[in-house]
Amino acid sequence: MxxxxxxxxxxxxxxxxxxxxxxxxxxxxxxxxFAIFAFVIARGVPALKPQIFFTPTHGIAGGLSNAIEGTLxxxxxxxxxxxxxxxxxxxxxxxxxxxxxKKVIRFMVDVLAGIPSIVVGYFLYVALVEExxxxxxxxxxxxxxxxxxxxxxxxxxxVALTNVPRALKEGAVALGARxxxxxxxxxxxxxxxxxxxxxxxxxxxxxxxxxPLIYTAGWSNYAxxxxxxxxxxxxxxxxxxxxISQPFEESHQLAYAAAAxxxxxxxxxxxxxxxxxxxxxxxxxxx
Amino acid sequence: xxxxxxxxxxxxxxASMGGRALAATDLLETGSTxxxxxxxxxVDAYQxxxxxxxxxxxxxxxxxxxxxxxxxxxxxxxSDAYMADAQMASSPMLNIPLAISAQQINYNVPGLNNVHLNxxxxxxxxxxxxxxxxxxxxxxxxINKEYGNKLPHTQIxxxxxxxxxxxxxxxxxxxxxxxxxWKAGPGFGTTISWPAVATAVxxxxxxxxxxxxxxxxxxxAYIGVSFLNQTEKAGLGYAxxxxxxxxxxxxxxxxxxxxxxxxxxxxxxxxxxxxxxAPGENSYPIINYEYAIVNPKQSDPAKAAELKKFLDWSLSExxxxxxxxxxxxxxxxxxxxxxxxxxxxxxx
Amino acid sequence: xxxxxxxxxxxxSPATLQRTGAQAFLRVLTGVAALISFLIIxxxxxxxxxxAYPAIRFNGLNFxxxxxxxxxxxxxxxxxxxxxxxxxxGASFGALVFIFGSVxxxxxxxxxxxxLSMMVALSLVYRVPRRIRPLANxxxxxxxxxPSVVYGLWGLVVxxxxxxxxxxxxxxxxFGFVPFFGGSAGSxxxxxxxxxxxxxxxxxxxxxxxxxxxxxxxxxxxxxxxALGSTSWQAMxxxxxxxxxxxxxASILLSFGRALGETMAVLMVxxxxxxxxxxxxxxxxxxxxxxxxxxxxxxxxDATGMAQRSLxxxxxxxxxxxxxxxxxxxxxxxxxxxxEGAHQ
Numbered sequence: 014m015x016x017x018x019x020x021x022x023x024x025x026x027x028x029x030x031x032x033x034x035x036x037x038x039x040x041x042x043x044x045x046x047f048a049i050f051a052f053v054i055a056r057g058v059p060a061l062k063p064q065i066f067f068t069p070t071h072g073i074a075g076g077l078s079n080a081i082e083g084t085l086x087x088x089x090x091x092x093x094x095x096x097x098x099x100x101x102x103x104x105x106x107x108x109x110x111x112x113x114x115k116k117v118i119r120f121m122v123d124v125l126a127g128i129p130s131i132v133v134g135y136f137l138y139v140a141l142v143e144e145x146x147x148x149x150x151x152x153x154x155x156x157x158x159x160x161x162x163x164x165x166x167x168x169x170x171x172v173a174l175t176n177v178p179r180a181l182k183e184g185a186v187a188l189g190a191r192x193x194x195x196x197x198x199x200x201x202x203x204x205x206x207x208x209x210x211x212x213x214x215x216x217x218x219x220x221x222x223x224x225p226l227i228y229t230a231g232w233s234n235y236a237x238x239x240x241x242x243x244x245x246x247x248x249x250x251x252x253x254x255x256x257i258s259q260p261f262e263e264s265h266q267l268a269y270a271a272a273a274x275x276x277x278x279x280x281x282x283x284x285x286x287x288x289x290x291x292x293x294x295x296x297x298x299x300x
Numbered sequence: 301x302x303x304x305x306x307x308x309x310x311x312x313x314x315a316s317m318g319g320r321a322l323a324a325t326d327l328l329e330t331g332s333t334x335x336x337x338x339x340x341x342x343v344d345a346y347q348x349x350x351x352x353x354x355x356x357x358x359x360x361x362x363x364x365x366x367x368x369x370x371x372x373x374x375x376x377x378x379s380d381a382y383m384a385d386a387q388m389a390s391s392p393m394l395n396i397p398l399a400i401s402a403q404q405i406n407y408n409v410p411g412l413n414n415v416h417l418n419x420x421x422x423x424x425x426x427x428x429x430x431x432x433x434x435x436x437x438x439x440x441x442x443i444n445k446e447y448g449n450k451l452p453h454t455q456i457x458x459x460x461x462x463x464x465x466x467x468x469x470x471x472x473x474x475x476x477x478x479x480x481x482w483k484a485g486p487g488f489g490t491t492i493s494w495p496a497v498a499t500a501v502x503x504x505x506x507x508x509x510x511x512x513x514x515x516x517x518x519x520x521a522y523i524g525v526s527f528l529n530q531t532e533k534a535g536l537g538y539a540x541x542x543x544x545x546x547x548x549x550x551x552x553x554x555x556x557x558x559x560x561x562x563x564x565x566x567x568x569x570x571x572x573x574x575x576x577x578a579p580g581e582n583s584y585p586i587i588n589y590e591y592a593i594v595n596p597k598q599s600d601p602a603k604a605a606e607l608k609k610f611l612d613w614s615l616s617e618x619x620x621x622x623x624x625x626x627x628x629x630x631x632x633x634x635x636x637x638x639x640x641x642x643x644x645x646x647x648x
Numbered sequence: 649x650x651x652x653x654x655x656x657x658x659x660x661s662p663a664t665l666q667r668t669g670a671q672a673f674l675r676v677l678t679g680v681a682a683l684i685s686f687l688i689i690x691x692x693x694x695x696x697x698x699x700a701y702p703a704i705r706f707n708g709l710n711f712x713x714x715x716x717x718x719x720x721x722x723x724x725x726x727x728x729x730x731x732x733x734x735x736x737x738g739a740s741f742g743a744l745v746f747i748f749g750s751v752x753x754x755x756x757x758x759x760x761x762x763x764l765s766m767m768v769a770l771s772l773v774y775r776v777p778r779r780i781r782p783l784a785n786x787x788x789x790x791x792x793x794x795p796s797v798v799y800g801l802w803g804l805v806v807x808x809x810x811x812x813x814x815x816x817x818x819x820x821x822x823f824g825f826v827p828f829f830g831g832s833a834g835s836x837x838x839x840x841x842x843x844x845x846x847x848x849x850x851x852x853x854x855x856x857x858x859x860x861x862x863x864x865x866x867x868x869x870x871x872x873x874x875a876l877g878s879t880s881w882q883a884m885x886x887x888x889x890x891x892x893x894x895x896x897x898a899s900i901l902l903s904f905g906r907a908l909g910e911t912m913a914v915l916m917v918x919x920x921x922x923x924x925x926x927x928x929x930x931x932x933x934x935x936x937x938x939x940x941x942x943x944x945x946x947x948x949x950d951a952t953g954m955a956q957r958s959l960x961x962x963x964x965x966x967x968x969x970x971x972x973x974x975x976x977x978x979x980x981x982x983x984x985x986x987x988e989g990a991h992q
Contacts, residue, residue, distance in 0.1 A: 072343075231328070232358045233356050255333070257507060259337045260526045260527045
């Protein structure tokens with residue numbers, strides 16, 4: 014499908030030049046990424062010892078165990094929330110919504126993407142932490158993440174589901190499949206890579222934001238409890254943001270180590286998820 | 301393989317949670333990023349002798365500290381600035397000084413970073429208002445007899461804090477108290493309406509100030525004294541400031557202590573006072589109390605008791621140079637300690 | 649692409665099949681999800697406007713035209729009163745500098761990022777060998793996973809000095825005649841740095857979506873175009889890309905939103921201009937999102953609460969900007985679709 018059928022058309026000089034430029038852009042962009050990663054690793058290396066996984070933050074440095082656990086819990090819960098609501102929203106928009114419904118949802122979602130993370134965080138702070146009296150909590154933090162990730166998941170799923178070729182859908186219906194079955198067996202697997210992209214991009218963005226979590230999850234120097242409310246949770250971006258502004262070398266090293274861990278975590282998740290999807294769907298998709 | 305991985309992860313999670321004491325009291329401290337490193341050092345040491353209380357510290361900012369202490373979300377709000385009258389009227393809180401901090405004026409003037417230039421309030425005000433634009437301006441030369449002729453014709457880049465900060469508060473208080481035109485103009489606050497200067501730049505956080513100053517030849521910045529090591533490493537110079545007596549003094553411990561000593565008798569019982577531009581020959585003009593903003597009426601008596609214990613500890617063992625020295629803060633004079641303890645006793 | 653399952657079912661099967669349990673259940677379930685999404689966004693916007701109302705009355709239209717942002721004297725006595733609402737003495741909230749900064753920064757970011765993203769996406773689809781494709785894809789998506797604070801830090805320590813000491817002097821020296829590039833080279837903290845960093849942050853969003861929609865396309869358009877004699881590049885740009893236009897535009901709008909709403913990274917490199925407009929591409933600038941973050945601290949100490957409400961008003965202005973851009977973009981798209989329809 015995405016193959017070049019060479020020999021059919023002349024590859025002019027201009028065409029070749031453009032393609033070379035496109036590769037140059039790719040290399041430049043990935044080059045910058047490597048530069049940033051090297052920057053982070055170089056400064057975080059002194060703190061990247063095995064014990065940071067087992068000691069919590071204490072004093073001016075320490076380890077990252079509380080932050081790692083907190084991040085994992087917050088992201089896990091946030092992802093559940095955003096996938097359920099976001100995917101459901103996208104399916105409704107593509108399959109069941111009347112034209113005005115489609116417009117409204119797409120519009121609202123695009124607007125949500127433009128709301129600064131701090132507004133989301135502060136809104137939830139006032140609503141949940143103060144008014145509802147939940148205090149800094151796991152629930153508030155996961156909600157903040159879920160809301161922030163929502164537009165990316167919804168839009169990606171929307172676009173992916175919309176792009177399922179009409180022929181496939183018509184074929185299934187002609188064979189007598191009911192709408193629900195069509196959605197489940199045709200739309201979904203075909204759109205899955207696109208949806209996965211949306212989820213991965215959303216996760217990356219959600220993991221990298223500090224502002225929404227500072228006002229909802231707060232911060233904790235201790236391991237997170239499973240209590241949904243009244244118990245603040247630590248997370249890695251807090252370490253990066255706050256320990257950088259301390260006047261001690263050890264704090265800076267810990268901050269960069271946290272940043273490095275975050276990047277590695279996102280990268281591994283992306284790589285594993287993508288490889289798994291390609292392996293599972295390798296037969297169905299024309300690559 | 302996957303199953304064992306999941307089980308291992310779950311076991312790790314449960315094991316770490318088990319380590320958490322079951323009947324612990326939780327305290328939350330949030331606020332000033334200047335006080336944050338000291339709080340971390342204190343809490344770490346305090347926990348060793350008091351494992352039944354778990355204190356979480358956050359460095360969020362003075363404003364957040366005050367507002368969360370008022371709303372009860374946090375027990376201790378750390379702030380570099382005392383609360384304003386208007387705010388005290390609507391939410392009476394205890395402003396308890398815990399230590400004394402200072403601020404230096406750093407600059408990056410090629411060739412002169414290893415010496416101490418003299419700067420005064422009016423000159424600084426002129427720089428930040430855009431009236432003094434080059435380092436070899438006559439007004440700067442006038443107060444620098446020793447290095448005057450070495451000042452280069454470089455454009456001055458005044459750097460200010462982008463976000464609201466206690467550093468801005470004490471710096472602008474210095475300008476207000478020493479320069480009438482600044483008092484009538486921008487005034488002081490954790491954030492002010494900085495005069496429009498073409499070259500002015502805002503930096504985020506004290507490390508941002510250090511980095512930007514380092515990046516920009518000709519720049520000048522106000523940076524908290526706890527960052528003295530960073531500024532030295534970055535190769536920035538710091539100034540001798542003109543105090544109320546007209547002398548130019550450096551931010552050394554004796555000079556800071558002199559300023560603290562000069563004002564401690566004037567400190568009222570509620571301890572809301574500015575230490576800026578203190579009288580005295582050797583007083584360094586930019587010093588301040590680091591406050592813990594605490595609600596005298598706590599919602600939880602157990603937390604209130606632990607809170608008082610911790611605050612008392614910070615005023616006794618916490619004042620040792622083991623902690624304060626790392627951040628270049630000074631301990632409170634004895635009379636101020638007494639006032640602070642009196643305020644702590646009011647917590648219920 | 650406009651065919652809905654519901655229509656096909658009605659056309660092909662007897663009416664009884666429409667009310668099957670599975671379909672109804674799915675419809676309700678997903679409908680609830682959509683309702684939740686809608687409610688969350690609506691509630692946030694509603695409370696934002698409700699909270700900002702006193703500030704809207706206090707500041708009036710002046711808010712949009714005044715370049716001076718003055719939070720007033722928190723430590724003074726008395727209050728300023730306008731239109732029945734009071735704020736701190738001497739307060740005058742004017743957002744013009746930030747509105748200008750947000751729009752210019754986001755617009756320039758898209759100007760830089762959109763072509764780059766298209767190029768990167770095309771190379772990922774057609775030029776990267778199959779075996780390392782998952783790796784290349786994961787790397788580009790990793791860019792979305794870099795914490796915004798890290799972008800800000802790298803920007804401050806590496807990018808800003810480079811712009812201030814190497815890039816800007818070079819540009820102002822050689823391209824000074826171009827209106828926006830001449831003048832002072834600045835310190836590195838400024839519009840250029842913010843645009844660069846924001847571009848890095850939005851590129852992965854557009855690349856990932858563009859790549860996915862191209863891959864979901866069949867090859868027939870591409871092959872047909874080539875058979876008609878175009879080069880592979882022309883076939884790609886003239887035939888395939890337009891057919892996936894709606895997906896690409898969706899990602900562009902999303903990216904524009906992100907560029908408008910990014911706070912931390914921008915705050916650290918933009919130079920935080922207060923009360924001044926950028927003179928050229930390298931001057932300090934400020935955006936609404938960055939201002940909300942940086943001013944929130946001080947606003948919390950305002951006993952009248954007007955400072956906080958003015959920040960909420962700023963957020964409302966940002967929301968309106970996003971709204972307008974979306975409306976305009978959709979209008980352009982509809983116009984383009986209509987033109988294409990006429991030709992078919």
